[in-house]
Amino acid sequence: MSNPIALLCNHPESMLHAETLAMQWSLPLLRELEVETISDIDFVLVVAPHAIELQQTGRKAPGPIRAEFTEGAVDHRRKFGGGKGQMIAKAVGIKAGVYPWVLDATAGLGKDSFVLATLGSTVTMIERSPIVHCLLNDGLQRARDYALQDPELFAVLQRMHLVQQDSRDYLQSLTAGNFPDVIYLDPMFPERHKTADVKKDMAAFHLLVGKDEDADALLPLALAHANYRVVVKRPRKAPLLNNQAPSYQLEGKSSRYDIYTLKKLPERLNNTGDI
Structure with missing residues (x-):
């Protein structure tokens, strides 16, 4: 075999x-x-x-996949992105004076976690696949080495914390009073985008971790372990996670955010989490 x-x-x-x-x-x-x-x-x-x-492998295989935070689109977005006006910031509730502690329960290559950290939030990233975790950990380490000459990037990376564990086990281990402010879910979806750049990521991730067939079960668990809200990122036309209607939605060209509010975020919040 x-x-x-x-x-x-x-x-x-x-x-x-x-x-x-x-x-x-x-x-x-x-x-x-x-x-x-x-x-x-x-x-x-x-x-x-x-x-x-x-x-x-193979003669016509696309280029390599790695976690990258110091160059390319991710770095460009950090330096020239839309700041707190970005849809992800609005979905999570980041604004002046409000920087919730976010638990990214489906970290993947860490791109969304990095964006949230650049906007000021502390982010705990959970990744259950040991190989994807290895890629992400390597990307973070290379970024930390690079950040010795970049104080702004260093500060961003200080707000990112990586854990290798199944998110369901992690959430169930949390005790009342130690819940994250916001839980962020971006489960794998089979037909997400059409661009070749994303297809190679999807092909690799589907091989390694499948299509997150248990994603529906993660939503009620997240709702039971978040202080203020749960945010689910989905392809724009994808079905609702767990067939559960959100409090409201933010919709873009190719993706949308389903926001499940539990209670209102305070006017000021800067929670570094209990890492």
Whole structure:
């Protein structure tokens, strides 16, 4: 039986890390990707000194996937984005003087968490897939190294905290008085966008973590463990999560936010959370 994913490392300085991951996840470790190996493996997690990346195999495979916070669209959005006028800020309730503690229960590659942290919120990111967690943790570490010369980025990263755990277990472990202000859900959805750039992310994530078939069960759990609201990000035409109508919606061109309000956010709030 073929293994859909393996680790690949041909850098001596990264080999110990690769060997540790291979042992931890019981995955094969390749020193080079040989032709006879490609047909048996769908993806390789490439462990290199500069980054850890997920790469699909095959002649026409798209480029590698990695968590990135210091360049590209994510960094551009931090520097030139819409600030508190962005739809995600309105959905979560971020405004001048109000910076809720957000629990991102479906962290993925951390893009939305990063946006929320740039806007001033403390964000706890939960990711259950060990491989996706590895990509995200690597991206955060590289960003922290880069941020030694960027005080503004350093402050943003200080507000981001990553946990590898199933969100359901994490939420059930919370006690009253220790609930996050806002719980943010962006569960995997099979037909989300049509652009090739997102398709490669979806293909990789579907292989690794599936389509979040248990997402419906996460909503009532989130509603029972948030102080003020639960926010669900969905493709614009996707069905309601758990078939449960929200208090109100914010709709964009390709996605929407379903907001489930529990009580009104205070006029001033800067909760760093109990990490």
